[in-house]
Structure formats: C-alpha cells, structure tokens
Amino acid sequence: MDVKVQIEMEKAAQILKLLGDKTRLSMMKLLQNNECCVCELVEIYKASQPAISQHLRKLRDIELVKERRQGHWIFYSLNKENSYYQFVLNILESLPSEDGRLNELEKQGLRISCC
Amino acid sequence: MDVKVQIEMEKAAQILKLLGDKTRLSMMKLLQNNECCVCELVEIYKASQPAISQHLRKLRDIELVKERRQGHWIFYSLNKENSYYQFVLNILESLPSEDGRLNELEKQGLRISCC
DNA sequence: TGAATATATAATAAAATACTTATATAATTA
C-alpha cells in the first residue's frame, strides 16, 4: 500500500512543474533505479552538456537529486532523504522504466561504471 | 491499494506541466470533490475571469476536466472518463483539501448552488 | 426583442523557462 503523506499545495506545484518536462521527468525515472553521471545523460538525451547540467541544477536546488563526486565524474541519484521523496516516487511508479536506455549505453561501451 | 496504471512518459510530462501551477493544481484539488462554476473560481482565486477561463481551457483541452452548462453558469468537474484520471487522482490524494475555500464562499452567500 | 449576466476567445504585453555559446572550476594524468 502506498504511503500518502500530505504535502503543501505550493510545494507540490513547484515539484510538479519541475517534473513537467519530458527530459527531467525521464531523467528522474532513470535515476529511480540508477546512479548516472552527467556525460551519460548527455549521451542518452542527445542534449548539450550545459542543458543537462542546468536541468540537474534545478532538480538539485529543490533537493530531488543528490550528487556524489568520483574522480572526473559526478554521479547523480535520487535524494531519498527529501521530505517529498515519497510523493515523487508515487509519480515515478506510474511511469515506464527507462533502464533500457542505460542498457543501450552499456552495449555501446559508453557506460561509466563506478569504481 | 492504489491502482498503478503505467502511462507514457510524454503524456505524463504534459499532465504534470499543467498541474505544476499553483492555481490550476489547487483548482483540480477543489474539483476532486466539488462541481464549481467559473465565477466561484474567480472569487476563490482572486484572479481575473479570463485568467481563470484560460486555466480551465488548458485543463479541458487535455480532458482533465469537463463542463456542464446550466443556465448562465458553466459548472466544471473532474473528467473521470479520462484515461489518466487515476494518475491524476493519485497526485491529488497527496494534497490537502481545498474544500474549506468553498465553505468560505458559502458563508459569504457567494456559492452558486445548482438547481 | 433588448438588456443583463456568465463565460470564452483573441490580441498583446510581461514574465518565466530553456537553450546556446563562451568561459570557469576541479580532478587526473603525462
């Protein structure tokens, strides 16, 4: 059964606005099960590096995602500590998996495996 | 238990973008349990009539809400026939009730009771 | 049928968002 924690209207609208973008929403779904670095996302979404960086910044600013530096790379993942994590997860669970996109990368030898 | 019907990424983003506005999100929550006419929404949100009409149009365009004409008034409500109704409902259920706003109207004698 | 009321639409202006190009920062490695 789902947990239904209530969330203020304003905060909800703010989060939904950020999720209301195809690239960001798909990124969030991808990050639900995976840690990804920026260059992988650039490859997957065929977008410019600054464009991806700026999407990530917005998600980071409201703490929906967190980063972990490892050498050259910065790995992004969902921030499970966030008070609104459950709200976001509820939405992500209605979306089709995007993991296939990472498998594609792997096949092309472009996956940045950590460590 | 929640029904979790999967929904295409693009459609989800489109819906979330519309919900990602404070006024529209709050309106949707209000309409979850109530039928409201435009003038009530204008009063509640202290917005101009065209502004409210245009918000409603967007929600109507993707069939999240439906209208019912009765005399001068046009009453809006959630469109439960929509394929994405369950998805939307899932989100609305995490939000605090807005019914209090209608009670306020009622007290002021501004509620348009149907029939 | 004409006036009044509720709502919609069109045109425009203002504000917010997203993308591009250029540059900065931080870590790695030769």
Place this chain on the structure above:
DNA sequence: TAATTATATAAGTATTTTATTATATATTCA
C-alpha cells in the same frame, strides 16, 4: 606543472507561458 577531461556557471537569445484588455457568444429575463 601543463594538458586533458568532466562538469558548472554566466550571459545572451529564443521560446513558452501567463496575465491583461478588449470583444464576442450564449443564456435568461423583463
């Protein structure tokens, strides 16, 4: 330590969204 690589940020521009003002449509009622 200089060159390279991954990422971030800033500035400018283009695009999208929202609100405003003016006007049109539809219904009711005198």
